Amino acid sequence: MPWRPLKNFDWNSRSCGLHGHATYAPTEAALAARLQAATPSGPAWRCLRCGAYVLGTPQGWGPAEAAPIVLRGKALRDTFVLRFLAVDRFTRGFLLVLLAYGIWRFDGSRMALRQVLNSYLPAIEPLAYKLGVDLDDTSAVRLLQQAFTARHSTLLLVALGVLTYGILELVEGYGLWFKKRWGEYVAVVVTSLFVPLETHEIMVLVSWLRVGALVVNLFAVAYILWTKRLFGFRGGLDAFEAERRNDSLLELEHAGALEHSKATQGDQDPAADNYRGALDISTSERLR
Ligand SMILES: [Zn+2]
Numbered sequence: 407m408p409w410r411p412l413k414n415f416d417w418n419s420r421s422c423g424l425h426g427h428a429t430y431a432p433t434e435a436a437l438a439a440r441l442q443a444a445t446p447s448g449p450a451w452r453c454l455r456c457g458a459y460v461l462g463t464p465q466g467w468g469p470a471e472a473a474p475i476v477l478r479g480k481a482l483r484d485t486f487v488l489r490f491l492a493v494d495r496f497t498r499g500f501l502l503v504l505l506a507y508g509i510w511r512f513d514g515s516r517m518a519l520r521q522v523l524n525s526y527l528p529a530i531e532p533l534a535y536k537l538g539v540d541l542d543d544t545s546a547v548r549l550l551q552q553a554f555t556a557r558h559s560t561l562l563l564v565a566l567g568v569l570t571y572g573i574l575e576l577v578e579g580y581g582l583w584f585k586k587r588w589g590e591y592v593a594v595v596v597t598s599l600f601v602p603l604e605t606h607e608i609m610v611l612v613s614w615l616r617v618g619a620l621v622v623n624l625f626a627v628a629y630i631l632w633t634k635r636l637f638g639f640r641g642g643l644d645a646f647e648a649e650r651r652n653d654s655l656l657e658l659e660h661a662g663a664l665e666h667s668k669a670t671q672g673d674q675d676p677a678a679d680n681y682r683g684a685l686d687i688s689t690s691e692r693l694r
């Protein structure tokens with residue numbers, strides 16, 4: 407039996423709890439009838455995310471095509487994971503850009519930086535030691551120490567390399583946060599490129615920080631490849647979009663409404679008539 411720690415975790419309810427329900431009244435009568443229920447307290451509309459019927463006027467109305475895309479289930483989980491990775495990328499990118507600036511800025515006054523390093527490193531060393539971080543081994547510090555002994559041109563190259571890597575991480579973070587498909591490609595390619603380097607680093611010295619970073623990155627590549635079906639994997643983009651459509655409550659009900667109208671061959675649905683009246687009221691309310 408596969409290990410599924412979040413088997414009972416309802417992403418839809420969590421999202422509705424945080425952001426409120428997403429109700430929408432489509433202008434297509436048959437479809438609207440399927441999403442609406444009459445209750446003693448008035449009409450209730452079905453939440454397009456969690457599926458619960460919510461009393462009161464819908465949050466939006468218009469043709470089904472113009473309905474907002476409501477992420478559900480797997481799509482919500484993906485968003486959560488990708489945003490977690492995006493924060494990781496943003497943090498790293500920001501630190502790398504700072505480091506590049508530091509290398510470039512202190513190039514002219516190496517003595518000053520050495521003094522800063524010498525006066526601060528001993529101060530934070532005991533704390534870092536308790537946290538299990540060996541400061542002499544931290545790649546940023548090592549890089550700085552190497553930079554002291556490097557020539558000017560080498561130093562500029564190092565700063566430029568670090569800056570490029572930092573910007574790449576920021577771009578990756580942006581792409582992942584806003585769920586751009588190119589962002590997912592950049593993330594998979596860039597992360598994969600650095601896996602051999604990270605493996606090499608671990609072979610030189612094993613530390614929790616390094617192993618943790620490698621595990622997160624390997625997970626990121628596998629997760630994005632699997633769920634987003636990049637490079638034509640598991641049917642590619644077409645299969646990915648079909649999966650999302652299957653997850654959409656509005657699309658499901660739309661298909662159901664079409665089937666129903668085919669079955670009844672254009673018979674008027676009394677519920678649809680009721681709905682049309684309700685929509686006229688809400689439209690006139692909106693115009694007022
Ligand atoms: Zn809801």
